[in-house]
Amino acid sequence: MQGAKLLEGRVVAAAVHERTRQRVDQLRRRGVEPAVIFFRVGEDPASELYVHMKKKRAKELGILSEVIALPGSTTERELLTRLEEKNRDSRIHGILVQMPLPRQIRVETVCQAIDPSKDIDGFHPINAGKLLLGDPSGFPPCTPAGICEIFRHYGLVTAGAEVVILGRSNIVGKPLAALLLAKGPQGDATVTVLHSQSRQIPEHCRRADFLIAALGRAEFVRGDMIKTGAVVVDVGVTRLPDPALPGESRIVGDVHFKEASQVAGWLTPNPGGVGPMTIAMLLANTVKAAECFAGCGEG
Amino acid sequence: MQGAKLLEGRVVAAAVHERTRQRVDQLRRRGVEPAVIFFRVGEDPASELYVHMKKKRAKELGILSEVIALPGSTTERELLTRLEEKNRDSRIHGILVQMPLPRQIRVETVCQAIDPSKDIDGFHPINAGKLLLGDPSGFPPCTPAGICEIFRHYGLVTAGAEVVILGRSNIVGKPLAALLLAKGPQGDATVTVLHSQSRQIPEHCRRADFLIAALGRAEFVRGDMIKTGAVVVDVGVTRLPDPALPGESRIVGDVHFKEASQVAGWLTPNPGGVGPMTIAMLLANTVKAAECFAGCGEG
Numbered sequence: 359m360q361g362a363k364l365l366e367g368r369v370v371a372a373a374v375h376e377r378t379r380q381r382v383d384q385l386r387r388r389g390v391e392p393a394v395i396f397f398r399v400g401e402d403p404a405s406e407l408y409v410h411m412k413k414k415r416a417k418e419l420g421i422l423s424e425v426i427a428l429p430g431s432t433t434e435r436e437l438l439t440r441l442e443e444k445n446r447d448s449r450i451h452g453i454l455v456q457m458p459l460p461r462q463i464r465v466e467t468v469c470q471a472i473d474p475s476k477d478i479d480g481f482h483p484i485n486a487g488k489l490l491l492g493d494p495s496g497f498p499p500c501t502p503a504g505i506c507e508i509f510r511h512y513g514l515v516t517a518g519a520e521v522v523i524l525g526r527s528n529i530v531g532k533p534l535a536a537l538l539l540a541k542g543p544q545g546d547a548t549v550t551v552l553h554s555q556s557r558q559i560p561e562h563c564r565r566a567d568f569l570i571a572a573l574g575r576a577e578f579v580r581g582d583m584i585k586t587g588a589v590v591v592d593v594g595v596t597r598l599p600d601p602a603l604p605g606e607s608r609i610v611g612d613v614h615f616k617e618a619s620q621v622a623g624w625l626t627p628n629p630g631g632v633g634p635m636t637i638a639m640l641l642a643n644t645v646k647a648a649e650c651f652a653g654c655g656e657g
Numbered sequence: 658m659q660g661a662k663l664l665e666g667r668v669v670a671a672a673v674h675e676r677t678r679q680r681v682d683q684l685r686r687r688g689v690e691p692a693v694i695f696f697r698v699g700e701d702p703a704s705e706l707y708v709h710m711k712k713k714r715a716k717e718l719g720i721l722s723e724v725i726a727l728p729g730s731t732t733e734r735e736l737l738t739r740l741e742e743k744n745r746d747s748r749i750h751g752i753l754v755q756m757p758l759p760r761q762i763r764v765e766t767v768c769q770a771i772d773p774s775k776d777i778d779g780f781h782p783i784n785a786g787k788l789l790l791g792d793p794s795g796f797p798p799c800t801p802a803g804i805c806e807i808f809r810h811y812g813l814v815t816a817g818a819e820v821v822i823l824g825r826s827n828i829v830g831k832p833l834a835a836l837l838l839a840k841g842p843q844g845d846a847t848v849t850v851l852h853s854q855s856r857q858i859p860e861h862c863r864r865a866d867f868l869i870a871a872l873g874r875a876e877f878v879r880g881d882m883i884k885t886g887a888v889v890v891d892v893g894v895t896r897l898p899d900p901a902l903p904g905e906s907r908i909v910g911d912v913h914f915k916e917a918s919q920v921a922g923w924l925t926p927n928p929g930g931v932g933p934m935t936i937a938m939l940l941a942n943t944v945k946a947a948e949c950f951a952g953c954g955e956g
Binding site: 466482483484485486487488489490491492493496517518520526528532533535536539541546547548549550551552553555556557562 | 765781782783784785786787788789790791792795816817819825827831832834835838840845846847848849850851852854855856861
């Protein structure tokens with residue numbers, strides 16, 4: 359039996375980066391230097407690594423970036439004051455606040471404090487609203503946008519298809535539902551969203567032409583939950599102890615890869631599937647913000 | 658065979674109005690006079706009637722209201738200027754612009770021009786975004802909020818249930834999906850949204866515990882598309898020529914009422930189902946806006 363074809367996020371991300379680089383060049387020729395600020399609060403090693411990767415990639419694409427690392431004791435008000443400075447700074451086109459934040463800082467308050475026109479993470483309510491209303495002028499969150507870009511790259515058409523999304527988070531499940539439900543060739547899907555309160559989850563999964571797993575439950579999707587030939591996207595990231603290497607851990611997705619690869623038609627590897635798309639879409643959003651600022655947006 | 662029980666929107670609306678009246682009284686005791694502005698542009702008789710009904714009901718509840726009727730030749734800029742005046746007027750808590758608008762005025766521009774904290778129709782992107790993100794501080798659109806209120810009134814629990822929504826409009830389908838997908842006893846449903854591009858619509862409908870028809874296609878939902886005992890909500894309003902009275906027309910919903918009443922467990926009459934809820938939720942939103950303004954919001 360032939361295995362599922364791989365949806366290689368790294369390859370798609372490289373194609374997005376190449377387009378972003380060209381757009382950066384165009385902007386520079388017009389005298390606009392795309393620039394992004396990454397805020398980081400506290401000493402989380404994973405956050406440090408993520409921000410480092412984003413900054414490195416931005417540099418490769420010619421996007422100016424600055425990391426503002428604040429101590430873990432930073433108050434909400436202090437962070438908001440720093441955000442406000444960057445909101446007002448017309449040289450800055452994108453602002454990202456790396457999650458997670460220390461307890462004393464409310465995520466919602468921070469998301470709402472970023473100027474929506476610089477909100478490259480797409481977490482501001484006004485960008486979530488534009489997404490729901492089908493208004494393309496906003497910024498879609500990076501992971502859902504990356505999933506749609508993978509479909510586009512591989513010519514996988516969602517119009518009229520049965521899409522089943524496992525998970526209703528604000529970062530993946532709900533915005534992805536909005537994107538795939540929107541009118542147009544990249545949307546037009548029949549979308550069902552499942553979550554912890556849902557019943558008959560395996561039955562729903564089995565009727566999916568596109569199955570997107572974003573629950574955060576290790577290997578939740580087994581082979582017998584997948585329709586033959588379906589497109590399966592694994593967004594989950596769970597860190598489990600590695601039985602082979604005591605003291606070490608391994609990353610496990612929401613999909614049982616080995617079983618899925620025998621049933622699905624298309625499947626994301628994990629890692630190497632959705633993950634690389636996130637930075638790609640973040641920097642594409644940054645350039646979109648700079649283009650809008652310069653009045654030459656692609657839409 | 659026993660027929661479906663009726664979901665009487667008029668009764669539910671009366672209960673909402675009574676609570677709104679009490680909240681108005683509380684506000685007045687604290688020196689706050691809830692006040693709403695209705696804008697109307699052009700000479701559409703249906704719009705005139707709708708605004709008249711809203712004003713009349715507002716008065717009954719003790720809410721101050723004013724209708725600003727502008728000529729059909731009003732430019733977008735003129736309307737925006739008038740809106741801006743009312744945005745700035747701290748005596749006004751709610752602002753509604755009656756649809757439809759003349760062609761020269763863009764609906765999206767108008768929706769985005771209303772101060773989100775006065776946006777009692779819930780059409781501003783920031784309110785749509787709060788809805789999608791599960792933030793209760795915004796204003797939900799009136800028709801979806803009214804449908805949820807009907808369920809609450811009759812003790813119909815959506816948690817874990819299969820909800821199928823026919824139609825993906827920005828006014829009904831999409832915001833209703835967001836409401837029913839949200840965490841909490843009024844949501845927590847497994848939600849599927851169907852639309853013009855969907856396949857196997859009858860099969861989807863037949864598995865629905867809650868079926869909401871908001872397509873605008875006369876009597877689209879037949880008896881054989883309904884699961885026995887399901888809750889069926891008919892949002893559709895289509896005006897058809899009346900064969901019995903030449904030259905006259907009759908209102909037909911999206912659901913074949915007679916057939917549905919023999920299969921469904923609960924069914925909205927149409928008219929008298931969802932319709933009356935719209936004004937009820939609009940005025941409840943107005944009072945919520947006034948409460949937020951006065952710093953005593955119910956949430």
